[in-house]
Amino acid sequence: MYRPMRCTVSGMLVWERPEPLNRPVPAPLSRERIVRAAIQLADADGLDAVSLRKVATVLDVRPMRLYGYIASKEELLDLMVDAAHAEIRPVGNSWREVLRSLAEATRHAAHEHEWLADLLGGRPQLGPHALASGETVVAALGDVDLDAIMPMVAAVNAYVIGAVRREIAERRAERATGMDEKRWQASLGPYLERTFATGRFPALATVVRDAAHLDADHTFRIGLDFLLDGIEARISR
Amino acid sequence: MYRPMRCTVSGMLVWERPEPLNRPVPAPLSRERIVRAAIQLADADGLDAVSLRKVATVLDVRPMRLYGYIASKEELLDLMVDAAHAEIRPVGNSWREVLRSLAEATRHAAHEHEWLADLLGGRPQLGPHALASGETVVAALGDVDLDAIMPMVAAVNAYVIGAVRREIAERRAERATGMDEKRWQASLGPYLERTFATGRFPALATVVRDAAHLDADHTFRIGLDFLLDGIEARISR
């Protein structure tokens, strides 16, 4: 930017040298661009692929430049999580609809950004978009007893975080083994089979072998229904 | 070990040289010792303090030695989590007692090993101790409909994971700010106050300011009660 044009490469005068084509004024840096670049990397190759150097490279900038906008990598991760919260917009008329919508929207966001599962619940979420989600939910719970609101929302959030984490963890495990051998029987099936064959976990073996296996959607919704039913029972008491 | 004793340091003959004092045969390496060392580091300084080099140093061993016992750092973390599951021994006679015990025991373990909160739910837990916990729980649920067991346990586990994560995250935030300024009003209180003063989150502000604030124990138990109530309603239907 401040650098003087001392680049008379190969002796050509300015008049002969063609205008540099693809060197428009690089869009000025901003937290938003940084976070977008980081999210793009994380979406593509997972959270481990997010390094300040790679982010800087994507933005065609030197790494230390980023420290003008964020104080540490952790802050960048916080910003990423808050950006994800921008996509979580619960809707609904009753408290039950809103809480269910909150849960589904969070799960949906984690499906689109698997790295979110690694970050959710890891640090307090106080960014503007997270607070906006909270505001929407709480506002829709206007007819609920004031002291009951926090516990309700906290419980639903806790359930969602745990459920989504396990879901994503399993999805990754299946991808890691199942990609190689079509069915995820590859290494987990046999391993469990062998382990159960030892007879040390008879009850567990029975459940895993004989009980109905629900898919991820149903499992999530059943747990959520448990919770919402329990909440309903308590607040209408 | 195989190295010949070529260390006639300073020319003293064997007869004059004192026996090396604190060099007993180093207890033979084992996964258990490695995991214990890793847990010791994590308990003391958090998960980030666990590096293969530091673990090796604690065991007075060269880093690459560890790869004879584990294939990657990730495996070490898996072993740590399974070791933690050894301390999770749910008890109880009814399904409700057992599930509550499972939840409380998991929470207790995470309080003693905060790093557990970072790892819980991050990967499928299939180690022997984790399976043993599962076996205990499932065995105590013998009188419950077979197809209902998995969803029940999964829901409780999901809730616990999310609740514990948030709890530990908040505890850390309080420690980080509160240690410096006695009360955690240090930076969060004022920040929230300022944010709410903008009037953009009126409903949230009302709840945070006017609603009763429960402590961590109550919050956890209330959410758990919601869930258990909901489960009870469904299975006795």
Add this chain to the structure above:
DNA sequence: ATCGTTCCGATACAGTGTATCGACCAGTAC
């Protein structure tokens, strides 16, 4: 004694987050 074979672990590599500080800039005074 010599040759394979095996396996251990020192070294090396490619990468990380970030502290430091020299270089360079605009602005001011003369």
Add this chain to the structure above:
DNA sequence: GTACTGGTCGATACACTGTATCGGAACGAT
């Protein structure tokens, strides 16, 4: 025009990470 100054920016450096590689030592067989 020149000299100085105050402040900012980012190249370099540092300490550290997980792990691939492969020279060489140890051992069994010939």
